Amino acid sequence: MWQRRRRTFLSLPEELLHHILCMLDFRSLLRCRQVCRYFAAAIQNSSSLQYPIELAVSNMEDGPCSALGPAARLRRLKTHREAWDTLNYTMREKLPILEGAALELYKGILVQVSGDRTIHFRQLPSSFRDIDERSWTIEDVGFAIADIGIDPSQDLLVVIEKPPTDGNPILIHLRKLFMDEPHPCAKSPGVLSHNPQGIEHTYTIDVCEDLLGVLFDPAPESDFEIVVWNWKTGVRQFWCHDRHIMSFTFLSNREILLGLVCRSHQTKETREQIPMLVVVDVRDAYTQQLASDNVDFLCEFHFPRLAAGTEPSELAICAKPAPSPHARPHMQVPFYPSNHDRLLVMTLWAFSDDIEISTMLFVLSSAILSHVRSLQGRKGHCFHWEEWGPENSRLMQVPHDPFSLWVRYACGTKFISAPSRDGTNGVQIFDFNPLPIRRWLAKRLEADKSDTEISQYITQSTVLKSPIFAQEVTSALPYRVHALKPLTLGGDNEYDYVMLCEDSIIILGTDHQYHIFTF
Known part of the structure; x- marks a missing residue:
């Protein structure tokens, strides 16, 4: 039959x-x-x-x-x-680093603020994806700029106005990215307002479809605050404060991931302080301010247990771009980066015997969301490290200067590492996309081709011995790393920091220039 x-x-x-x-x-x-x-x-x-x-x-x-x-x-x-696998770039250029209040690199657009009112934009080109280089400037936004964020797929420019004095409400302006006017999708007059605790704030901005999230980081002794609005209607969806919420990212157009550097957790023996990732459904309408302990979270993901005497100090999350189903509407690109799975890079700083040590945790967003979906609507579940971490993550020592972590060092499923100060390694690109790894494993079963591969494939589990953790930590998320030829800057210039976007590597040189290598 x-x-x-x-x-x-x-x-x-x-x-x-x-x-x-x-x-x-x-x-x-x-x-x-x-x-x-x-x-x-x-x-x-x-x-x-x-x-x-x-x-x-x-x-x-x-x-x-x-x-x-x-x-x-x-x-x-x-x-x-x-071209990416071999670092065979098609174009190289230099741009001056401007002295200003903010810098952004998102979906192929480099944004710099000069002075306190002028914004410069540079769309980085790609010959493979038919993207032309383009520059434009907003000479005067009409107020002093504190920070900026963009979402080119929605023609959205988010500009936070620097308050004239401490205690004044902080205004968030929603404008068109390619034209200096209020965004037509935002509720008139296209301005959101918030009056956070504390003074001298810095900000983290992220956009996911109709959601705008802002983390308000105050001077010491005040709580961090995270607020999520529907930027099109102006309605606040989520409002939470905590001294330990130091970072966030959107997992989807519903779930947000919060990084808590330290939170009390009751075990059978004692009450421990554990760094963790907390998932919250921001559509549950938390319109009033809540402490994090009062938030009805979906679940939390624990880091490995810390050693006695370890004091965690900071937890940063980097994951770009935010999940979005569309490329830029005005661009006829043949293909564009997928946002269905992104690399979440969590950097934990902690003190052990008065020495600050940093580690990086690499996780794919699909792994986090898979655990969230497995709960089938149940809330408040705790995923201990042993339940989720060893198979779904890779934990390693920070492979570069930890003070460079404000730059955009992750994009899609890739992470870029700057050269070490001692010159033992050059630029390295780590790629956690599982499909090339599976293809390589299948080819290796057919014939041993390892000698001809450009990349090094890490498929075995590794053990991290760090004084900040109570025990050795095993992790096994596969990845490949390109240990690539040096990108020389010319003359006596050296690397300060390195950034990554869809079609370019951007190096911040000691000559105060952006060295842009385009693919």
């Missing part, structure tokens, strides 16, 4: 079979390749069928329809990926 069905299906016209296969996602195509030789050959010999598979391997999504067909897009995609 099975043989008859298979012959009947394969007897369909070749064009119809190809059309059916084109409707499948990449996972289904990979399964079909294993069904029979006919399917394997049909998929292997078709650019239309190879393209979605290679998009997934590159952590990309297909762009809008254009004159560029699947075959041409596939060629560009592979060339783009090879």
Whole structure:
């Protein structure tokens, strides 16, 4: 009976079979390749069928329809990926580092503030993705700037106005990114207001679709505050304060991930202070201010137990870009980075015997969301490190100067590490996208090709011995690392910091220039 069905299906016209296969996602195509030789050959010999598979391997999504067909897009995609794997950049330029209140690098746009009222924008190019270089300036926003954030996919510019005196409400202006006017999707007059505790605030800004989150970091002795608005309606969705909330990121257009550097947790033996990640559904309408202990959180993810006497001091989360289903609407790019899975980079600073030690925890957002979804609506669950950490994360010592962590060092599933001060290693790019690793493992089973690989693949678990943790910590999230040729800056210039976005590596040199390497 099975043989008859298979012959009947394969007897369909070749064009119809190809059309059916084109409707499948990449996972289904990979399964079909294993069904029979006919399917394997049909998929292997078709650019239309190879393209979605290679998009997934590159952590990309297909762009809008254009004159560029699947075959041409596939060629560009592979060339783009090879350029990143070999650091074979297509263009290099320098820009002056401006003295100003803020800096942002997001979705290929570098933003600098000069003075306290002028904003300079530079859209970084990409020959592979048909992105032209573009520059524009807002000469005077009309007030002193405290900080900025952008979301190019929504033509959104968020500008926080520096309050004239301490104690004044902080105004958040919602404007169009490509034109100096209030954003038409924001409720008139396009300004949000908040009066946080404390003085001398710094800010963390993040946007996810219609949600705008701002973390207000005050001078010492006051609580951090995080507020999430629906920026289109002006309605506050979430408002929480805590001395230990030092960072956040959006997991989706519902869930937000909070980094708590230290929170009391009752065990059978004692009450411990444990760094943790807390997931909250911001659509639950926390319109009134709450302490974090009163928030009805979905779940929390614990770090490994700290050693006796360890004092955690800071926990930073970096994950860019925020999850968003669309590329920039005005750009006809053939493909663009996927936001379905992102690398979450958590950096924990802690003191042990008065020595500050920093560690980095790498986790994919899909792993966190998978645990959240497994609860099926139940709230308040605690995932101890042993339950979630060893298989879903990679814990390691900070591979570069920890004081450089304000820059954008993560993008998609990639993390970039600056050269070490002693010169023992150059720029390194860590990629936690699991699909290239699985492909490499499959090829290695067929034939030993490890000697020809550009990247080093880390698939075995590692053990971190650190004085800040009570025990040795094992972690096993696979990744690959490009130990790449040096990017020379010329002359006697040295690296200060290094940043990463979709199509560029940006090095901040000691010559006060941005050295931009574009792919």
